Amino acid sequence: MAEHKAEPGSGGASSLGATVRTLAQTLWFPAFFFTGFLVCYLLPFHNPTPHHVDVAVAGPAAEQLDQALEKQSPGAFDIHQVADADAARDAVTSRDMTAGYVPDPKTPQLFVAKADGYSLESVLQKTFTAVAQQSGGKLQMHDVAPTAPGDGMGTGLFYVVLSCTIPSYVSVMMLLRATTFGRRKKVLTLVAIGVVESVVAFFVARSMDVIPNEPLAIPLVFLMTQAVALTSFGLVPFFKSFFPGVAMGLFVLLSMPSSGGAIPVQMVPGFFRALHPIMPMGNLIEGLRGLFYFDGKDVWRHALVIAVWVVAGLALIALGAWKDRRAERKEAAEREEAAAVEEPPVEDPSFELPQPSAVAPHTHRLGRQEPTLTGRVTDERGEPLPGVALTVTGTHGRELMRAITDENGEYAATGLPDHFVNVIASSPERLAAVARVMARDGHPVRQDFRLTPRRTAAGAPAGR
Template sequence: MAQHKAEPESPQGEEGSTSSSLGATVRTLASTLWFPAFFFTGFLVCYLLPFHNPVPHHVDVAVAGPSAGQLEQALEQKSPGAFDIHPVADAGAAHDAVTNREVTAGYAPDAKHPQLFVAKADGYSLESVLQKTFTSVAQHSGGQLQVHEAAPTAPGDGMGTGLFYLVLACTIPSYISVMMLLRATTFGRRKKVLTLVSVGVVESLVAYFVARSMDVIPNEPLAIPFIFLMTQAVALTSYGLVPFFKQFFPGVAMGLFVLLSMPSSGGAIPVQMVPGFFRALHPIMPMGNLIEALRGQFYFDGKDVGRHVLVICAWVVGGIALIALGAWKERREARKEAEDGRTGAEVEAEPPVEDPSFELPQPCAVPPHSHRLLQQEPTLKGRVTDERGRPLRGVAITVTGTHGRELLRASTDEQGEYAATGLPDHFVNVIASGPDRLAAVARVQARDGHPVRQDFRLAPRPAPAGVGAQAAARY
């Protein structure tokens, strides 16, 4: 009978085990693949779908003479919503409207020689659309269109996209610098911010002089501080987001500065040819504002540069504010944890900040005296001695979190020393124990960039009472 009862329980146990294994597999795949899935979807939605066939939207065109109204009606019938016509007095006024960045193009109708004023600095693809459209208009009127370049790009920027790639070269590394610095467990917040500032200085100088050497941009050194401000807008904002979004930080930062910022920048595809959502983002995102500031500085006599630089500065200030708020949040949590002395039942383990491309440091033991290249520096170290101050070799060191989970195990070397790295920014319990020694426990606060030392002096374990009595009886 007992055997009969046991038989139906075995499949249930196997089914429960299979279900548990499947659930663990699904959770592992979800936590591992969410970022590539997010990025895949983001590129489809933010790049392929809106830009597979870009068309002009509300391109401002200054038209000279009394025929502006008739031309607007004709263009509206042919391409609804593509062009907004602005009447001006004559061809000179149309040209000036372009160079003053009041409009994107200017057109001066004439029976034989109509003129089109364009700015290649606003993007070659937009210039091509304008030439095609107004060539057709001129031919319909029986004239031959004359195209005048009102704002040509630098000789090395034949397609008018050089600024986009210059700015892109400083945007992505600024974000990646934050991700790599998260691995620098011996760097505190101040050192990390100083490093991000230093990296931004190097990026802006190198990018400017490399672009100058290829004639991609004119000789305007004022561009260097503009580029530097943009690197800090990306880097400081990204770093400031870390404490608030934790393991979702990569998706938030890359979503802001890649999926949204690049398509709305107007660099690769002119902003007049992107969908309305991205046109609305263009005046807000740092990448687009830097491109517009550089265009104004290089090709339009500084027109509107101040406004775009102010937007970038607002991002920098916002990043600094996020960093300060994150520091306050960390201090408040540490103070509350120290006051409450919360145990594992009261504290939930927070998921680590993880980047899909770069593995962040995990708690692990490291050699106390090794200084190899690329080896992580210890964030916790100490020495274990006996009651006379002599080093104890082979003592087990166990580090647990305040939630009770074991983080790592280590053992002391010949000098009685131990070291560990990759500890979370919280209080941890350090336990030293040996087979013939009384265990000792210490509670220390592991802080990013602030290595902590915890030494132990272990007393010998007293012999059991019975053993002592037997030994005395022998004598």
């Protein structure tokens, strides 16, 4: 008889492959986060330089100055000729231009807006101080839009907006664990969180003089929280376990560098400048700048862009609900035909996806998942049966989890898929019982069993 020997190293190769798969499944998100921070933060922030900064120059010297600056810093400044000093100033206050320069042999003037960013103001001052010195004059700086007293660096507005952006995304991640909450409750919770964030952020920033007293900022901030939260929640059914990477990429890795809050948008690479008019964070910062420092310039245009994100989020949520209902109808039709179908993926995945598991009955602690299936196992006299094994399987018969009844004969399970499951109650001395139940997110179900002894119920039905 020929002996069959395993190929050398085959077991090791299989073990190595399993290890690699496990690491890839568990560490892909921190690897994505690490790479994203390097690319999206180090790249635009390591050496910010001006790109196509619009400057209004009074008088006929504009063309000559344009040529000189283009030779010195190619692509850094775009010079536009205006009639006089008043026109140069008005171009800055109306946000048509970033700066205004008035050439004069003795006292040249530069109009800037610190509200557009302290680092951009510094670059403009350095550049045009050198221009003034070449003509023998001493530059006079005029800040036509100074920031609030508590925002000396001009970045306070960015951190106010950031404090409402990241929690809006994280709130979605945490609500995905609330298995007893349906879709509607989760949406209402996200709206309530947005109200609290926007009100608290406004009054805290006001107490520190980071922003002026403009209450209209509260609905603008609230609108942005909903743009982030509702869009993130709407993406869950479509990206499932990859949702954290997609939402984090959109609202953290791409939104923050393109917002123009920490570093003015005129000083980041072209890719992020192109994102600036689209992303909700950048539009909120520009809208608040217009509201606080530029007499409401373009506030409603930026609010409209943020509102489009809110509508898109609501549309995604509605589409996800329709997708789930369609899957339920399909499952019902196939069940009637007794056709086996694959279990749909678990709804609302997060960093730690809800897994089918047993939990202690009647134990509800903060941060723990609520039971989605509960029940009690009794004997033929209605007395509780402790130590009975409860096995939950999917429609294929694949075991999802096991539980053991406590001293009161009770059991509880959580994290079950939004689907029909089979629940089997078994004990060595009694006839097993089986039931088919529908586990649904936000709708806990109860299933009790009565087990009869084997010696007195031979041939009897397995259970109810």
